[in-house]
Amino acid sequence: MSFKKHFSPWVLFILLLTLGNPLENFSAQLDYYLDYARFMGNADFQFVELYLEIPRTHFQYESIGDRYRARVQFTIEVFAHDSLVLSQSWQSQDVVDSLGTIQQGQLFQEVYSMYLRPGSYRILTQVTDLVAQRKMEKTLDMTVFLPDSKRLTLSDIQLASSIARDTVQSRFVKNGYRILPNASGIYGTSLPVVYYYAEIYNLSPLLPQRDSTYTVQVQLVDATGKVIKQGSAKSGIRVASALVEVGSFYAGSLPTGPYRFQLFVIDNAVKDTVGMEKPFYVYRIQDLGKSAQKETAQDYSEDAEYLLMDEKTLDLHFQYARYIATRAEEKAYQKLNVEGKRTYLKNFWKKRDSDPSTPQNEFKEEYYNRIRLANQRFSTPSREGWKTDRGRVLILYGQPDDTQRTPFGSGTKPYEIWIYHKVEGGVEFIFIDESGYGDYKLVHSTAINEIHDEQWESRLQ
Template identity: 30%
Template sequence: MMEGVDSTMRTLNRFARVLGVTGLAVMMVSHGQSQTEMRRGPVDFGPTFFAEAVAYASDQPDKSRLDVYVQVPHEEIRFLKENDRYLGRYELTLTLLTPAREPVHEQTWTVDVPVTDFAQTTQRRLYSLTHRTLDVSPGNYMMTLQLRDEESKKSSQIKKSLLVTDFAKDSVTISDIMLVNRLSTDGEKRSIVPIITGNVSHTSEGFFIFFELYTHQTVDSVDVVWKVFDPKKNEVAGRAQREPVTGSKSQVFVKIDSTGMRMGTYFLSVEATARPTVDGKPVEYKGVTSRTFNIRATDLPGVISDLDKAIDQLIYIARDTELLYVREATTEEDKRKRFIEFWAKRDPDPQTPRNELMEEYYSRVAFANQNYGHYLEGWRTDMGMIFVRFGSPDNIERHPFEYNVKPYEIWYYYQLNRQFIFVDETGFGDYRLRYPTTDLWGRVR
């Protein structure tokens, strides 16, 4: 085993010399001189946007209806002055693949975003909302949404795994749950604006959920029980209610009081029970559905849904004493205050309401989780650690198939005069940092 490792290291040293690395000692000295500042370089994640897919029963036989919503904040769109208005425009491509990667659906459309006031082009709370509906066979899918801003030419992508239910299969079924931003009533007509981000923090008086009940038995009512569980799996809200049923489809709105719910990710479950009489005997049929939602602080980046985890993720930029100070807070409010203070000291432009460095840092964490996760969360891996601290490499050399050498990658940061070498020790994509042999603070690992 050691012979194989030594062989790998000798080969890596040979490649390093050829590629201009002057040796392990130089790399260790360079790394030992690192400061606590985070590199801010050519990291570009493209526009940040949000997507939601909600499945319902379809009017078409053997199909389910999939409603896809996309929300793009105005601050992520490049606007141009056009006569007496400002116009932003972006292109969306929606792709649906089976688990075997066979294409089921693909469509591209362009969205215009006109505003009359320049201030509207940068307001965080303003957004463009677009929607598409398609009928698909029940089953598992991978949905990909590609967004491209027409003016900046920047693009970004969202991937989501979907399970589309067969709502005609069982006697009682429930659609997916939609979080509702606004509910307005005009007589018997109701109109809703969905929450696409999954974040209900801005709804100070609680929020609504919407779902459809499908019953294929003759009943006049269905018993509905909904429950909310906090991040520690404690039930924090819930109610049982009887819903009248007319026909095979019923639309249900439920208001949930989120007052007192702390920051975190919550689990919501809905169970419906119908009790018809079949052949003179009472029978019970159940249907269930569930989803998650988030409570987030409005003054923190949207990707932060768990303050304790966000504090743990400071490990790549905070010194031990700073991290201990934040963690030792005795109350949630004090902990959040110390966390904000930590980032306020590093705000590159305190005159603006945004802390761009904090947003970039946690965007890197989210990117690492999406791209470098293995047995650990992506930000905890060696590749995730380097990416979060230093951002995108200027160049990556990949060597997956060198003869008699384990797969490895070399990441180059030219402005910092640094190189990092990762070796896949197991052959399963679990890349470990082999050079340099020190941590981010210059200590031997």
């Protein structure tokens, strides 16, 4: 099973420092930020947007009369099982009156949209500076799936540098909003306000004598999993089955570090809840010591991933690995100081790398992407998705081959049966929402070393 390639917030932070070279010292290598978001398309396709951002200080400008111009070529290639299914190239240009107007932090943005059928894809992106004849390539893995048409669902969250009402047709406009994406996910002193956009699907219809509202709750979570800011819950009328959620919050006062923005929607008529989250990073140069500033200005390497993490953040990342860590590894980790923990985490994942011949650690990326998927699907306002029973099973076994759901209002407690055909010759996991508030507990499984209760059906009443 393939998920989106995991870019940790610390990687993005280091990239920010290496990308912003002064204009008079053009970067020796073109670089750019890359992100995406998936939205509901139609019965057969999902609508996907790719966001690309290049620092303008990376371009070489040519003189055209009394002005200056950068010329850029973008190429997108989409592969499914090594077969090319989509290829597109186009050119854009950036024209300025004076090179002196180009400053660090300015970005040239591009959005590319496409419809994809459900499946696993590898997407190759390429940006070419046609003036300097330099190019850079990046790839990402993406899973496209059609949302369950019978359950409350959220799109991915798109982070932005600004959002405003606009009806002019443009690649930056969706549903009456002009959205300038922030593909880096980095905010702070120079960009203190985080804007977000998401779409809500499958809200229940309005019926007589039934609650007509839905509620939206947002919150910020730090690297330790602590909720540090929670917005006031706001309610609205379900005027349609699909609605847009747009908002913003101030992040300029947050200390430098990684955070997660979480958005929850509750359909008050059927008591259905869905959550989604998006990582972002706050960078304030005044928060870092001189040695840290010097080290982060270097190119990113696997060794540098844990460089900026304090001990609490390192411990959180080891907690993420608790489903696969041995007891001996847990005991060894607890005895280490901060520097020892940084080295231990690096080696922990290195020895699990399924293909050491590649620069990526495919096993680690898959594991973290399953955590991300668990958080998207199973988080509640009081608990992160990866800590739930369904989250643990998803992380360890992947997505089930088949899922049977019995929802609220069917005469029994809501429950789900997950079926895996290729695990131990075929296994099942049964989860029951005993409280009625979306907290599904694992009550029975046919897998080895999992809870076993053949009388689980008696708990449905």
